Amino acid sequence: MKTTPKHDERMANMTFASVYPHYVAKVEKKGRTKExxxxxxxWLTGFDEKQLQKLIDEKVTFETFFEKAKLNLNAHLIKGVICGYxxxxxxxPLTQKVRYLDxxxxxxxKGKAMEKILRKK
Structure with missing residues (x-):
């Protein structure tokens, strides 16, 4: 699926720190936890809580965030539509990784079982 160069650039330059509070709010509103x-x-990136906090504090872009990540070998199993894509x-590749996280x-x-989210067979 084609995204526009402008869209891809916007995704690359967005900071993880700016989106993270929205992730937390979204899951907590639905009864899931920050943990x-x-x-x-x-699971997706290899970042533990300490590393994650450091990236948030540094206000890294998604480009830097995913450059530093060790993407899970099963990430390709993430399928479906998110944000119309x-x-x-x-x-x-970068836009795809951001959408994997989304x-x-x-x-x-949405309450999916953790083992399904983490693509455990």
């Missing part, structure tokens, strides 16, 4: 959110983020068809947060907020 569960951190578990999901760690089918994640498995997004051509820009999709996992969305699944957590």
């Amino acid at each position: 569960e959110l951190h578990q999901v983020i760690e 089918r994640v498995e068809e997004i051509e820009n 999709k996992l947060v969305d699944e957590l907020a």
